[in-house]
Amino acid sequence: MAQSARKTVGVVMFDDVEVLDFAGPYEVLKGARLDEKTRWEMDSPFDVRLVAQADVVRCHGGMKVVMDHSLDDCPPLDWLVVPGGWGTRREAGNAALVGWIRERSRQAALTASVCTGARLLAAAGVLDGRRATTHWNSLGWLAENYPKVRVERHMHVVDDGDLVTSAGISAGIELALSLVERECGQAVTRSLARYMEYPYPHDNRRRVEIEG
Structure with a gap:
C-alpha cells in the first residue's frame, strides 16, 4: 500500500467515552505495519x-484527551469508528452529533462501532435492517428499542459488509484486527497481533455468558 493510499479513520469522541473502546482500536490501527522489519522507519x-464537538474530552474514569478535529473541520473519512461508554446514553439525544454520524456514515466506505457505540449508530438510523451487536448488557435494549436492527447475540464481531460492530470494550481490539486483516491481509495482521502480544483471534464467539 503506497503512502498516498493511507486510510483516514475518524474516531468519534464524547464525554464519558469508555477508554478501551477507543484506545484499543486506536492502538491496533496506529500500530499496523505492512512490513514488520521496517516498523520504526514506516x-x-x-x-x-480523534473527532469531537469539544477540544478536550473527559473519558469515563477522568482521563482527558485532546482532539485532532472538531465536527466542523474533520476531513473526509474512509472509515468511521464509534466507540461506546456511559456517555452514549446522553449523546444518543445529541441531534448535532447523531446527525453528523449519520452523514459521515453515508460518506465513509466503512462504519464501525465498539460496545455501546451501537446506540449512537442506531439513533442515527445506520443499523436499520442490518446485522449488529453491542455490549451484552445492551443487547436486549437494542432489540427492544430498535426492532429494525437484526441483533446478533453470540458473535464477538459482526461483519455486515460496510458495517462492522463488536461486543463490549475489549472487543474493539479484535474488531480493529479484523479491519486490518480486511485491508492488509492475514500475514500483516498476524504480525501485528504478535507485536502487540495479543492472541490472534481464531474464534468469533462472544467471550462471556449472556444473562437473560
Missing part, C-alpha cells in the same frame, strides 16, 4: 484522527 497505513 508509518501505519491508517491515519487515525
Whole structure:
C-alpha cells in the first residue's frame, strides 16, 4: 500500500467515552505495519484522527484527551469508528452529533462501532435492517428499542459488509484486527497481533455468558 493510499479513520469522541473502546482500536490501527522489519522507519497505513464537538474530552474514569478535529473541520473519512461508554446514553439525544454520524456514515466506505457505540449508530438510523451487536448488557435494549436492527447475540464481531460492530470494550481490539486483516491481509495482521502480544483471534464467539 503506497503512502498516498493511507486510510483516514475518524474516531468519534464524547464525554464519558469508555477508554478501551477507543484506545484499543486506536492502538491496533496506529500500530499496523505492512512490513514488520521496517516498523520504526514506516508509518501505519491508517491515519487515525480523534473527532469531537469539544477540544478536550473527559473519558469515563477522568482521563482527558485532546482532539485532532472538531465536527466542523474533520476531513473526509474512509472509515468511521464509534466507540461506546456511559456517555452514549446522553449523546444518543445529541441531534448535532447523531446527525453528523449519520452523514459521515453515508460518506465513509466503512462504519464501525465498539460496545455501546451501537446506540449512537442506531439513533442515527445506520443499523436499520442490518446485522449488529453491542455490549451484552445492551443487547436486549437494542432489540427492544430498535426492532429494525437484526441483533446478533453470540458473535464477538459482526461483519455486515460496510458495517462492522463488536461486543463490549475489549472487543474493539479484535474488531480493529479484523479491519486490518480486511485491508492488509492475514500475514500483516498476524504480525501485528504478535507485536502487540495479543492472541490472534481464531474464534468469533462472544467471550462471556449472556444473562437473560
